[in-house]
Amino acid sequence: MDDAAILSLEHQFHLQDVLGEHNWRVDMNAPVFEFTFPSGESLVCENFHFLGSAAPGPGSWMWSWANPSGFPPELTALAGSVRDLGERHGVAELTSAEVPFTDLPGAPESPHKVVGPLTEAAKVLTGRWTSYNGEVGGGTRASFLVEHPSFRLPAPDPVQTVGLLQQAVSGLPLTDHRRAVYTYGHLRGLNPAFVDDGARLTLSAEGLALTVSFDEHGRVKNVEGSFG
Known part of the structure; x- marks a missing residue:
């Protein structure tokens, strides 16, 4: 969850900017995943992946590969690869066909909160970072990973990166700030490096140089840097 947190948040912010009102x-069966806008224009994802669904009745998440409705193999293959990795590493939540809400972090009770942890795990394991979930009837919520050129992140912007890190550490349920920020820097190509015995972490790229400081408990204390 920590490995996925910040890069996932950045992708979701970017998705909101791209889609707006929609x-x-x-x-x-087609298969087609389409976003439509008030202007009448549309955006069609040629590649998308059905991960699973959270249903309030049984109070459980069901992975798409286990759904008795049956779906085209190309839509569930990515979820199947998550299952395979779960089997390799002994992660029951990734290999069980159904996962009770109570088995997830914080024991969430509502489907829209349940889709989060499992979708985040799928993101970091597959390298697909843009997700979308929505209600599909009866309170059940389905989760997808969607791909489109418009969803790719632009080059890191210094000011936005500082804001992103601040929002992440204040708003996300991170358990290890050092790990979360380091992994984000690595995945985003920001050349992360710890200094001062882990008390600070530097992030650098063209036009960007940031230093993230941690307190005695390992929590982010400050983010500062130079731009340009």
């Missing part, structure tokens, strides 16, 4: 529809 409607969505998915046809599992």
